Every structure is written in C-alpha cells, then in structure tokens.
Amino acid sequence: MSVVKIIELVGESPIGWEDAMKQIIAEAQKTLRGITRIGVVEQDVRMINDKIDVWRVRAQVSFRIERSDNDKD
Amino acid sequence: MSVVKIIELVGESPIGWEDAMKQIIAEAQKTLRGITRIGVVEQDVRMINDKIDVWRVRAQVSFRIERSDNDKD
Amino acid sequence: MSVVKIIELVGESPIGWEDAMKQIIAEAQKTLRGITRIGVVEQDVRMINDKIDVWRVRAQVSFRIERSDNDKD
Amino acid sequence: MSVVKIIELVGESPIGWEDAMKQIIAEAQKTLRGITRIGVVEQDVRMINDKIDVWRVRAQVSFRIERSDNDKD
Amino acid sequence: MSVVKIIELVGESPIGWEDAMKQIIAEAQKTLRGITRIGVVEQDVRMINDKIDVWRVRAQVSFRIERSDNDKD
Amino acid sequence: MSVVKIIELVGESPIGWEDAMKQIIAEAQKTLRGITRIGVVEQDVRMINDKIDVWRVRAQVSFRIERSDNDKD
C-alpha cells in the first residue's frame, strides 16, 4: 500500500489563473514523481500601482511517496 | 410559487476550467429546463504520468422544477 | 437497514421564510415518502425594483429510500 | 468528456461506521454504474432509550453519467 | 502606519471568469488608489433561457486608505 | 457590463427576524438603487435583564453600482 503526500504551492503568472496553475505543475514536475492531483485552495490577483501584477493560485499537490531510507521531511 | 432543485455535477476538460464548466452546462441542457445558476464548489487538475490529464470543476446546478406526476427523485 | 437520500431544494414565498419552507415541504410531499428532516442551508431575500420579490430558503430534504428495480438517479 | 454526478446518502448500521458505509455502497450498486468515490460528510450515532440504535455515515457518492434520452433528474 | 480597507464587488462578463475579474479591477480603478490585492470569494455562471448569460466572480478588493477629513463610510 | 457591490448591515427588531430583515431593507432603500439580493449571514437575539431586547439579522446587501465621478468608497 503506497502513501500519498500533500504539499502546498502558490503559482504566479502575468497571464491568468490557468497559467499560474501550469507554473505550479512545472515546479512540481522538477522534483516530484507520481503526482496524482492538484486542488485549488485560493485564487487572487496581486496589484502594483493599481495595475495587475500577477494572477495567483494557491493549490495542494498530491503525489505518491516512493521512500528510500535516507529521504527526509 | 415554483421550487428550485440543486444537483451537483463534475465537468472535465483537457483545455481548462471554463471549458470544464461548459461540459457541465452541455450535460445539464440535455435533460433540464429552467436552469438559473451554476455555482463552483471546487476546482482541480487530475494528473496521469505527471502530466495534466483533465481540468475539473465541481459545481451545483440550480433549475426550476416543473412537476408531472410520474417524475421521481 | 434502510438508506436515507438527501436532495437540495430552494423554496420561495412572498410572505416569509417559514412559508418558503412550507413550499419546499409541499413540493417534497408530491413525490417523496419517508421524509425525516429538512435542514436549512441558506436564507435570503430576492429584490426587484428595490422591493421584496420573494423570501427564499435553501434546504436539504432527507427521505428514506424504498427501492424498486426500475428507479433511477 | 464524461460528466460525474454526486448524490448524498446516509447509511445506517448497528455494527459500526465502516458497515454503515457498506450499506451506502450496496444501495448505490443497485442502481448506479461508474461509481468512482464515496466521500464522508458526517458521522454520528443515533441513540434510543440511552442505548446505541445505529451508527450513521452521511456521504457523497460520485458516479459517471452515461446518458440515454429518457433519463430524468 | 497605513490602514487597508476591504470592500466586496461582483464582476460580470459574457466571456469568462478572468474577464469578469477585469471588470472588477476596472471599476475599482475608477475610484480607488493603493489597490493591493483582489481575492476571489466565489465563482458562478448565471443562466437565462438555459444559456450562459454571464460568468460572475465575487471578490474582496483591498486598498490603502489615505484619509482626508471629509471622507465618509 | 455593470458591477455589483456588497455591504454588510445588521437589522434589529423587537418583533422577530423577518421584521429585522425589513429594517435592513428600509435602511438600504434610503440610499441605494438596484438592490438585487439580501443574504443572511447570522441570526441571534440580544437579551437585557434576562428578557428579549431585540431579534437581530446580520445580512449582505447586493446592489448594482451606477458610478458618477465624485462617488467615494
């Protein structure tokens, strides 16, 4: 029986929320394997000088853990 | 005075969340009349082999009930 | 052991919230048997031309399922 | 692209919560196909004469919709 | 030390949720300065005659308060 | 495309919750146009000397914004 771990990431994009989600996925793919689901926690827009700076998505990334002895939390 | 019923559907799309919402609307239009509102409950992305499989939207569909005797819940 | 099903309805009334709840009960009684409880989810008032149009109650209706083979969800 | 529907059921059992969940599954299997997930919303115990009557689980059943023209909501 | 005020607006668009968010931003820019963040509270679609009327976003707009004596709440 | 603003008011009445809601509506009608919906957030009763003082409803008032240049938030 495998165990799934869930971490929380915030993606940012000047384009839109779906692109911000792709930033999270790209980041997760760099170091994680067995990614099963990415669930949205919150969406907002950060403003600078009264203009859109970035669209942001805060999301929870679920991935299956393949443990080797020297892994750490 | 009419009564409104609310059911919950999950739409899926390889394109994005707005397209996943259109899948829900297309499905609802097949069998429902008097649809008034579709409210988002949750948004996520399902991954397979570390790649995006589908964008998903879970939403509540509100529609007015026109009752005939043989309808069932 | 019987199973209970829960559906969600919105009742409307020009009189008040308790009358809106009675609209839900009247609608449920048309097609359901074994109704055990109706729990309020939300209450509001819809306005038209800055005047009260209807008082609304959104509620969850619980009823015991007596299954016959050809029933559908 | 298929669409998933979510309905809410309450299972009861004199044995325990896991058996109450099995009552929900058994009920769902009678009429639904393509069941993907059953998520717990609430757990309680109903008491009669100060003794356990039933263990109850309220859960949301997700299943894929295969539409034919005469299906109703 | 400045203080930030938060107001709640609903944007509507026939195009999609990101455009509805841009309607909120355009409205806020008309009268507010020092806008820092716009957080999504809720997303839905309003339907008329079973077709999409508008995509809606309900959001909280945060902006820094520069007070002059005659401003009112 | 118009934008809707949401403000929060608490109505009080010695009679009951529905009358407290009418106090909110009366207050809103004094200064707002295009009121579309008033959603209940919370209901309680304030007591003084162990007797009912007032029934209270806390609600969110939604209204369409018609902007003129000198309006402020």
Add this chain to the structure above:
Amino acid sequence: MSVVKIIELVGESPIGWEDAMKQIIAEAQKTLRGITRIGVVEQDVRMINDKIDVWRVRAQVSFRIERSDNDKD
C-alpha cells in the same frame, strides 16, 4: 472582570422557528441569570409521517457567571 459561559440548546415548536427560540429562552430563564445573547447555529424541521412535527433551532446561550464555591461543571 466577569466571565461569560456559553452552552448549546435546541428548542422545538410546532408553530415556527421564532417560537422554538422562545422555548430556548424560557428554558434558559429557569436556571440562568445574566443571559446576554442567544446565537443561532442551525435551523431545521423534523418530519413524521411526511408532515411537519416540529420546527427546531439549535442555538448558543451566553450568560455571565456568578460563581459560588459549590458550583460544578
């Protein structure tokens, strides 16, 4: 400085929710002094034989504590 205690009661009435709230108040007045507020947690209707049995309000009663040594929790 006095301390306030909060207990939770459910009132029932065949008449309506406001009367159910009065049942809670009547019960609280029998044994409590310094009652300051009664906040609604939940409202529902219990049905028996598909008819309204009672309107129910679940509420939190806040009252000031005047301690004497032999009082217990």
Add this chain to the structure above:
Amino acid sequence: MSVVKIIELVGESPIGWEDAMKQIIAEAQKTLRGITRIGVVEQDVRMINDKIDVWRVRAQVSFRIERSDNDKD
C-alpha cells in the same frame, strides 16, 4: 415542548475510534437520560514515543432536559 442540551466530550481508546465513541457513550450514560444523538466533531490519534497511545473522538452529545428546580448549569 422539551428542550435538548448539547455537551462536548472527548473519548479515548487504545483500540480504535469506534471504541473511543463507546467510552463517550458509557460516560454519558452515567449521568444523562434522554440521550438522542452523538455527532463526531473530530478524530485523531495521540502518539507517545512514536507509537499509538490512544485513538480519540471529539463528539457532541445531545440529550433531552428534564428540569428540577435545583439543577444548575
């Protein structure tokens, strides 16, 4: 019309959650009559020296109040 009171208890058991619930029921039965329902608020496991110490259930116990004059809250 009787009134129901709700108190909150946490049961502990080295065996499992259902046994922890039975500890709550056993405790409630010692002093309460007219117990109608016990609803789960939270479930966890307390660990000591990296091993399971107890399974815990936090639950709300509802019981009908039969008042005599000298009862206290």
Add this chain to the structure above:
Amino acid sequence: MSVVKIIELVGESPIGWEDAMKQIIAEAQKTLRGITRIGVVEQDVRMINDKIDVWRVRAQVSFRIERSDNDKD
C-alpha cells in the same frame, strides 16, 4: 480510560487578549481539575462611546472528568 469534557467561556480584560485568556484560566481553575488545553475560538474588542471597553477571547476549555455519582450536566 478517562473522558475529557469541553466547555466554552469568554474572558474579558481592559488590558489585552492574553490577559483575557488569563481571566478564563483563573475562572476555570476555581472549579475544574485536569485542565489540558484552552483553544481560542474568537477574538474581538467591545467598544463603548467609541473607546475600547474590553478585549475579549472566546475559548474552549478541555478538562479530564473525574466522576462522582451526584455530579450533573
């Protein structure tokens, strides 16, 4: 196996939230033994004549139950 009971108290202090928490602890220590944890539910400030009257903390006090026969809820 002991059982833990949870009651809800509101502490008030003209000094600050931590002092308001100490008022709750002082009150609880008068009548309770085996207090394990006090969790914050809500924090606010009550104002009178536009000035700070008291800082308030609403919290849940957990304590182990040592039962003797004549204790009541």
Add this chain to the structure above:
Amino acid sequence: MSVVKIIELVGESPIGWEDAMKQIIAEAQKTLRGITRIGVVEQDVRMINDKIDVWRVRAQVSFRIERSDNDKD
C-alpha cells in the same frame, strides 16, 4: 430601531497584534461614531528580507448608522 453597518479594515504595526488592532481603532475613530465591536477575521505577519516587517490584523468594524440624506455607500 437603528441599523448597524460592518466594514472590514486591516491594521499594521511593527510592535504586535494588539497594536495593529489599535491602528484599526484609531482609523475608525477618525470618521465613525457609534462603534460597537471590532471582530478579528485573520492575523498574520508580513516578512521582508526574512525579517518581521509588520504584524497585521484583519477585522470587521461594527458601527451604528445615523443617516443624513446626502450620505452615500
């Protein structure tokens, strides 16, 4: 019967949360009368260069409305 309005402010302070709350109160006192309560919604700390920049409190300010004809929302 007066009506209470609720607005949302965020106070910032390099000292701590209670001082951040005092910033909100100071700001509110500049333009509002009949302030009754300020309820905490959220507390955090903003960091710059890995050091504490400000302690922040987001709170809802309740105040009684005294209307004159030319007031706006």
Add this chain to the structure above:
Amino acid sequence: MSVVKIIELVGESPIGWEDAMKQIIAEAQKTLRGITRIGVVEQDVRMINDKIDVWRVRAQVSFRIERSDNDKD
C-alpha cells in the same frame, strides 16, 4: 522551546479506515521522530468497477523538529 512541524499524508487500505491510519503511521515512523499527533482531515472510499478499491484517510502528522544544519524544507 521546540517547534512542531505538520505535514499532510493520505493512507490507503483495502481493510478499513483504521488500517489506512496505520499505513500513515508506519510511513511517518520510517523518517520522523517526535511524532505527537495525527489528525484526520478527510475520509473516503475509492471505487473501481463499482467495488471498493481502498479506504482512504487524509491526515495531518505533527512532529517535533530537531534541526541539524543541512536539513531542508
């Protein structure tokens, strides 16, 4: 003063929820020391071909941090 870290894991088991919790504990014990508490966030059942595949528990694992310089987050 030590600091506690909280991570989120999902355990799966074909047997039941308590066994799924034991999978989380077994996984945590492989790499963590000072585990104090494991709190349930969500429980569900995953179905494949309309039959139970696994019972799942999503939980938050709290453990005390003993830091050495080369540990990473």
Add this chain to the structure above:
Amino acid sequence: MSVVKIIELVGESPIGWEDAMKQIIAEAQKTLRGITRIGVVEQDVRMINDKIDVWRVRAQVSFRIERSDNDKD
C-alpha cells in the same frame, strides 16, 4: 515566475502568543530564504497541573522556492 511553498509549523512559548510566533520565525529563518508571510491558523494554551505550560500558535509559513537539482520534498 517564482513559485511559493507553504509549510505549517507550531511555535510554543511560556510568555505569550507573539513570542510563540517569534519561535516559528526563528525556526524558519534557520533553513528558509525568501519568507514572505506567516499566517495564523490556530492559537491555544497547553495546561499542565492546571497551570499554563505554553502558549501555542499554529501558522503557515510562505517562502519563495529557489530550486537546485538535489532538493527534495
């Protein structure tokens, strides 16, 4: 576009909540760079022998990710 990661820590202090928050910040500064915000999730007090043991704050630490190949989750 950088990505932000969010982890959850619990700080403890015999002094108060703000000092407990400083323990979290001190711990985070040991191993993290680009810390942007620390948001409070929960506040409580742990008691031992009916006296305050520690004030605790549970918070979410947000920090910007600078990835090197051998980093792990």
